[in-house]
Amino acid sequence: MLSLLATKPSLHWLGKQLFNREDPAAFFDPLLERINPMWVRQYVPARVQAVVDETADTKTFILKPAARWGGFVAGQHVTIDVDIDGVRRTRTFSLSGAPAQWKNEGTVSLTIKRLTGGLATNWLHDNLASGDVIGMGEAFGDFRLPEADEPVLYVAGGSGVTPILSQLEAMAQRGYQAPVTLLYFVRTQADIIGAEKLHALRLNWPALTLRIIATNEGESPEYLKDTHFDDVPGVNARRCYLCGPKGLMDLAGELLAKRGIEEDRIHSTFFSVPTATLDGDSLGGEIHFSRSDIKVTSEGDAVLLETAEAAQLSPQHGCRMGLCHQCSCRKTSGTVVNRLTGRASGPGEETIQLCISVPRGPVSVDL
Amino acid sequence: MKQLTPEQLDNLEQDLNAIRDEVLADVGDRDARYIRRIIRLHRGLEVGGRALMPLGFIPPVFAAAVASLGLSKIIENMEIGHNVMHGQYDWMNDPALHSQTYEWDNTCTGDSWRRTHNYEHHTFTNIIGKDRDYGYALLRLSDDEKWKPAHSLQFINYVLLSVFFQWGVGLHELEFDRLRRGEIKISDKKQFLKEFFRKGGRQAFKDYVFFPIVTLPVAPVVLAGNVGANLIRNLWASSVIFCGHFTQDAETFTEEECDNGSKGQWYLRQLTGSSNFTGSKLMHMLSGHLSHQIEHHVFPDIPAHRYREISPKVQAVCKKYGIHYNTGSFARQYGTVVKRIVQYSLPDRLRLKLAPQTQAA
Known part of the structure; x- marks a missing residue:
């Protein structure tokens, strides 16, 4: 029934009026989550069905996402959301099973290596067990098979x-x-x-x-x-x-x-943050976070998300690698360099992703 | 105003920063679990209240339903909405609890609140002429403002403001007093009014149209119950907020006094311009921990349930610098608020005769 609140435009409108939120179906999450965490609407819940050891430091987690999850093609990735010490962490992993596994059994596999010093991968290895429910995003990525058979x-x-x-x-x-x-x-x-x-x-x-x-x-x-x-x-x-x-x-x-x-x-x-070769000398600058009226100076190739966090701001964020756009925000002036592509932005007002934007000269951000 | 030397102000700043840093270093799972538990309680009370309301033709059920819905609105506005919009839970990175996008169960839009409350009120706290929350341009609460005959009826204004508090808060940014004086034009406020009507309309539609209509045979009961729940929230919220800045000993400031603008001076102003009240754990929660208005004003963006815990440390800092830590029972503090409203409704000569202690120092 709650899915109608998400999919039927008239009910979605009504839900927004009644619950003061853009995702009205998620209003009941705090209660439903207690009854069955798979009923949550804020994200696609996925239940851990099994955990298989691959190597000493790699495990495969077999997950059963809620039926509304959109499926994937071989080679794509998903983001998963886990709350670690009260903080929601979003991380991207490749789906390691074939799409047929999702079609036939309704499950997907994530094969995750424990990274030295990695907050999320270590937490997943140490804490995530059969029966737990985590959040999952829709599949994305264009690492895809050729359409016709070729070598x-x-x-x-x-x-x-x-x-x-x-x-x-x-x-x-x-x-x-x-x-x-x-x-x-x-x-x-x-x-x-x-x-x-x-x-x-x-x-x-x-x-x-x-x-x-x-x-x-x-x-x-x-x-x-x-x-x-x-x-x-x-x-x-x-x-x-x-x-x-x-x-x-x-x-x-x-x-x-x-x-x-x-x-x-x-x-x-990519399976880790890729970085274009950036010309270090011209990077960094005076950053003005205009809404909180904080001015800081960044040096080198530090991205705006990290600089904002160092200034005790808590901008919304997700993957921290330029994929999910959770951290998108308005730049009102100044030039930033995209860490993925090495390309510079224009000097004017535009939406940027904080997690991959490196300031080049003074920058003002609506944050 | 309490005066401290620049050096003392610097030390005060460091002492308070140390308290803040200690809390921030410890913020984590416990705070997340706390706010999630409160949100669960809110959802339970709201769903319960709305579900019971149609059975409100049975008097005890009516009372239970109104209390449940009223409490849900109080908790959502005070402990969840107000605190989330201050950014107290931004670190959780949960999009549903993000300060810049949260929208609360109140006729005031989140954006308007973030501008008038988070920015204006918290930056210019109790500076007469700059903090528009001081008396809401409706009440004269200090002799910084010249007495006018209209002030003699201000107690009625106060009662009306409390009864319709959410609408008052919603319209706060209209700056009606400045419009009346011709300082700004109504066309300057077009965008604000558009948003206000959308949000106010949404809230009125929900409580006074939609839920009564879907329970048509008992619509009057549901309508009455929803009015009652909003009234309970309005009276409580207004009383708590008035106790935060308008008690007898809460100080006011002039713009000249605040010229210096250092963080230490801002801290001092927050400490002396705010007042607390004591009470049970439940009372603190229902006030959104604004029962610790002093701690809230000093640290507006740390999770509010921490205020009670750090209160002894803040008191110790106040003692160190000889700053009055203004607290007392809710009844006592509220009593001084009412007294203040009445006293300043009188012409100065009469007031000084009846209450010579209100003579400005």
Whole structure:
């Protein structure tokens, strides 16, 4: 019944009048959450069905989102919301299962590595258990499978394999005919994420060539080299997908470009905040948070969100990596540089994302 | 006004900052659980009150329903809305509790409140001529304002303001007194009025049209009950707020006195211009912890349920600098408010004859 309040325009209007909020259906959340946390309307609730150990520091959480969740295509990500010590934290993770899992069983998988010093990943590993309910956003991202079967090369590093696991599974299910090669870089054999799934795929799906490279097992560390690509048949005609640590992705992108593979055939996705190379000297400046009338100076490539928080402001925020737009806010004057793209904004009034905006010279923000 | 040397003001600032920093370092799960529990209580009371109201033709049920809905409005306005809009829970990063977007169950729009209350009142507290909350341009409460014959009837104004308090608060930004004096034009307030009518209309529609109509056979009962619930909230909110700044010992300031504008001086003004009242835990909660108006004015953006806990520390700071910490029972403080309204409704000569203690120092 509450879903009508969200979807039927006339009832939505009425609900806004009665409950003084833009999401009237969520008015009852504080009560419903006590009866059944899956009835919450403010976000899409998802119940943890199982937690599976992948490696010593990686777990797969199998979640059952409420039926209204919109589904996904292989390679996409979601944000999840968890309250840690009273603070809502939003983090982005790749969906590691195939879309068929959602269609058939109504569940999705998130494979999450424990990051050293990471607040959310450690909390998830230590606290999130079967039966718990967390918030989930809709899937997003354009790291997608080719529409027609064509040869594919994947280069993955560490937990960057997670969206690729989803894609490989989806390809195997669709009976993908063209050759697919995965170059998977891990520290040691014990760090392979989705080992069972990968081996099962290789057994049952002849198109897949799996090459796992343990970087830290030999005398000297083994990194991505051009010869790795030489071993991939018809590499220059392949569509390439990259996901992993920034160093690996940059290197792979460079080597592939040298081979003359066009830019639009190389797809990459991030699993940590990517940063464009910014010219450090010109960055920073006098920042005026106009609504709270606070003036601070920022130096270097500090983003406005961090500067605002350091000034004891608490702007609304989410992913902190430029994805979710929760922290969008009006810049009234000044130039900011987008940390993702390295591009500078215009000097006038416009909406910016605080979490990826680095001031260049004096900036005034309506905050 | 209590005078401190610039050095004392600096020390005062540091002492109070230390209290604030200590709280902020500790804010977390306990505060989140507290406000979520209060919100749950509010939802329960509102749903319960609205559900019971149609059965209000049975007198005890009517009383219970009105009390339930009235309490829900009190809790939502005082402990949730007012405090959330001050940014006390922004750190939780819950979009439903964000200071800049929260909209409360009151005819005053959240935006208007953030401007007139959070900014004007909290910045210029009790500065005559700058803090428009001081007497609401309706009541004469100090001899900074010249007596006029119209003031002799101000007690009636006070009663009316209390009865229709949410409408008074909603229209506060209209600055009716300045309009009357021709300092501003009605066209300056077009945008404000548009928003006021939208929000006021929404609130009136909900309580006085929608819920009575959907319970048509008993519409008069529901209408009466909703009027009653709003009245309870209006009287309580107005009384609490009046006790916060208009008690006998709450000081007022002139613009010249506040020229210096340092943070220490602002702190001093908050300490001497505000007043507390004592009471039970429930009483504190129902006042939105404005029973600790002094602590609230010194630290408007820390979670309000902390005010009770830090009160001894603030009192110790006051003692250190010889600042009067103005507190007393609700009855006593409210008594001095009523007395003040009556006293200043009289011409100065008569007032000084009847109450010579009101002679300005």
